[in-house]
Amino acid sequence: MNFRRFLLAGSLLLASQNSFAQTAPPAPATPAKVETFLVPIRLTVAADGSGDYRTVQEAVLAVRDFMQVTATIFIKNGTYKEKLLIPSQKTNITLLGESREGVVLTFDDYSGDAEKHSTYSSSTVRVQANDFTAENITFENSAGRVGQAVALHVEGDRATFRHCRMLGNQDTLFPAVENSRQYYQDCYIEGTTDFIFGGSTAVFDHCAIFSKTNSYITAASTSPRQKFGFVFLDCTLTAAPEATKVYLGRPWRPHSNAVFLNTDMGAHITAAGWDNWHAPSNEQTAYYAEFNSRGPGANTKDRVKWAHQLTAKRARQYTLKAIFGGSQGWEPALK
Secondary structure, three states: OHHHHHHHHHHHHHHHHHHHHHHOOOOOOOOOOOOHHHOOEEEEEOOOOOOOEOOHHHHHHHOOOOOOOOEEEEEOOEEEEOOEEEOOOOOOEEEEEOOOOOEEEEEOOOOOOOOOOOHHHOOOEEEOOOOOEEEOOEEEEOOOOOOEOOOEEEOOOOEEEEOOEEEOOEOOEEEOOOOOEEEEEOOEEEEOOOOEEEOOEEEEEOOEEEEOOOOEEEEEOOOOOOOOOEEEEOOEEEEOOOOOOEEEEOOOOOOOEEEEEOOEEOOOEOOOOEOOOOOHHHHHOOEEEEEOOEOOOOOHHHOOOOOEEOOHHHHOOOOHHHHOOOOOOOOOOOO
16 A cells, blocks of 8 residues: 555656656757957047057057957047057958048158168058058158158058058058058058059059159069059159159069059159169069050150050959959959
8 A cells, every 4th residue: 555655656746847847948048159259349549548548559459369350440630659560460450540630650760770670670550460451540650861761561461541641751651562462542652762662462543642852653573473563543643843853663673563544643754754773674574554644744655665555455454353353352342
């Protein structure tokens, strides 16, 4: 009898447990972890302490390495005297200035100074990371006319600069390396000698190029492996009153490549247009060309014989898609 009661009680207990298991709500699922490099962020820099950081470098270093979405660093108006590095692991950073004239990144290193800087280490801002963007920023090297003094040195791939200013003298802007594609839209670039120089593939779209003295605008060091070097689209070339004899470019390396399309050229552009850098052999390897140059400096009939005047058909091949093609095509967004 007691044994039957024991079995009955056990059965009732088991049934009760099964009933509870069937009616109890399921445990809440653990939310999937979202990696921080997949979450867009926005930081603010203000010299007066009203932002997240006082310097741009501090904000850059605070960004997660190898971001796969945009990290926007908003910079309030002010002059920031700092030597800024965007290291290779700080991908997908955008520097967004409050205003182009109001946000100034400046430093004064130059080649041969007391710290023994070279052209390669003199830059105020150096961009090594891929997918970098800057908007409404002034990049300045304030060393003066003391030789090579870079304001902006860019090595990363897919770099975009919109509504920016690059201020300096000799060697102002350095699109530096072969495997780097760079797009400059509606920018102002000034300098004295070779103030746009280097080996990258770079497009200057509706940019204002200002020569401060008699000298050379470009000094490309394009590799023979590159189809395109420096391409100027719908730009305007102007100069200070004392600049009356300015060349479009000369070859820093034998396969230098620079092309001007639909560009307004002031009277400061010399009739010859191009220089061989005291090496006639460069005339066989450098590629310099124009299409539909306008203005008093567009005296194309007197250009050096080894430069080219493009046909309309050939000029139509200079699209962003073609220039920035390669194994992984890139078309920068237009704004």
